[in-house]
Amino acid sequence: METPIERAGTQPMRRSARTTLVSLSTETPGELEITQPTLPLMSIEPAVAPARKTVGGRFFDWLIVITSAWLTGGLFLDGWAHAHIPRLETFFTPWHAVLYSGFLAVALCHIVALVVYHRRGRAWRQAMPVGYGLSLLGIIIFALGGIGDLTWHVLFGIEKGVSALLSPTHLILALGGTLIIQGPFRAAWARPNRTSRPSLxxxxxxxxxxxxxxxxxxxxxxxxxxxxxxxxxxxxxxxxxxxxxxxxxxxxxxxxxxxxxxxxxxxxxxxxxxxxxxxxxxxxxxxxxxxxxxxxxxxxxxxxxxxxxxxxxxxxxxxxxxxxxxxxxxxxxxxxxxxxxxxxxxxxxxxxxxxxxxxxxxxxxxxxxxxxxxxxxxxxxxxx
Incomplete structure (x- = not known):
């Protein structure tokens, strides 16, 4: 007669824990038989390592800070021009050139980083350094806002006064720009503190x-x-x-x-x-x-x-x-x-x-x- 424990030991299983049990043998009365049945307690799957996040360095932080300052400087130059040059009636101005060239510079830095880390084996979703994922979204928003701004000026003319600040396309540009320039801040926020009193x-x-x-x-x-x-x-x-x-x-x-x-x-x-x-x-x-x-x-x-x-x-x-x-x-x-x-x-x-x-x-x-x-x-x- 086969005991329930011995029947359990004959069950086919994938990968499971092995446990030493003591059972009564039916062939030799009075003797104890040491068996090692494999009990179907749990299935052990191979561990999958979580995808590692790409951590950017100080060089990349400074690269984005410099190009973001270029972009922000272009914004204030354009604002100065609107405040001091009353007959500004075209989209194609030197101040817009500074603004949009700054955008191209900061966008290029992000795209190059994305491609480089992807070629090093990162998946596209993990290729961007931590904190800079939203910056890519900001680049897309800013680009769409720039195209929309050109179209808006052609259709409705150049904004003046408060209208220039609250124009829908300008607010889209502002949203994209803030997402871009906040990359170094988000990256620093995500990093662990190495000291309780960090230096300037x-x-x-x-x-x-x-x-x-x-x-x-x-x-x-x-x-x-x-x-x-x-x-x-x-x-x-x-x-x-x-x-x-x-x-x-x-x-x-x-x-x-x-x-x-x-x-x-x-x-x-x-x-x-x-x-x-x-x-x-x-x-x-x-x-x-x-x-x-x-x-x-x-x-x-x-x-x-x-x-x-x-x-x-x-x-x-x-x-x-x-x-x-x-x-x-x-x-x-x-x-x-x-x-x-x-x-x-x-x-x-x-x-x-x-x-x-x-x-x-x-x-x-x-x-x-x-x-x-x-x-x-x-x-x-x-x-x-």
Missing amino acids: ASLLPMILSQTMLLSVFAFFSQFIHPFVYAWSAVPASAVLPFYGQALGVASIELQTALMMGCILLMLRRWRLPFGALTLVLTISLSLMTVLSNHYWLIPVALLAGLSADLLLWWLEPSTQRVLELRIFAFAVPVILFMLYFLAAALLWGIAWTIHLTLGSVVMSGIVGLLLSYAFVHPHISIDR
Whole structure:
């Protein structure tokens, strides 16, 4: 008579674990027989190694930063031309040439990297370095936007004023461009931290990438930017007495939200070294002065950046030091716009009342403070 265990040992199986069992033999009563049946407990499939992701190096990061700066510089040159040359009635301009040649340069870098890594054995989906996959999508969007922009100009003419910033094809170009220039930022975000206090040199591609993002945001909202339009110097109109005041306060609040959003996102991920915020604020705000010829505001941007770095060094805000993060988020815009109004008072005078001037400064701090809660949530205790 065959026992159930011995019958199980005769079952055909693919690949399974072998277990030593003890059973009673029916042929020799009283004796124990040691058998090694193979039990159908589980099937063991050969392990498949996950596809390795392509990790780009610092050379590629810097290559994209340089070509992205070319692209961003072309954007601001084109903006300067629209602001200073009233009879700009053609798509084919030297400034468009700088803009689109910058796009071709950055697109070529991505395509070459894609092909090179694919030839080294990567699948097409894994061939692009980590963080740069969305940049390829941005290249496609930008190319389609460029073709659409040319067609739009032929059909409807050259945009002027705010229309030039909110034109549908220009917004498509902006979307594609921001996806491209954020490649080094996304790549740095995906890499593990090698040290708790990274150096300025190691984070510089990421910092410049984020600076260009903030600059593009500011460019497309320049119609409501205090470094472009100094509404605080404009006397109240008899017809619309609150028009300039409302625009001035709204411009401060909007640009504070954009600026602190970019800064807090970096603080959410890294402990920023001294000098990082000086670069971010000085470059992004100085580019806006080019559009309006308000070059006297460049020292304001520099001093605000240095002050932000000093606050960063003193407070050490982070996700673990939440109170310090809240203070930092409030203080940075307050210092920036206090310096802004001080410079405005010395150079051309302020038409606003002291109540409105200081109130708008405090409002900028409140915007920064509230925004910090979106990046670092308050602790929630759950009663059981």
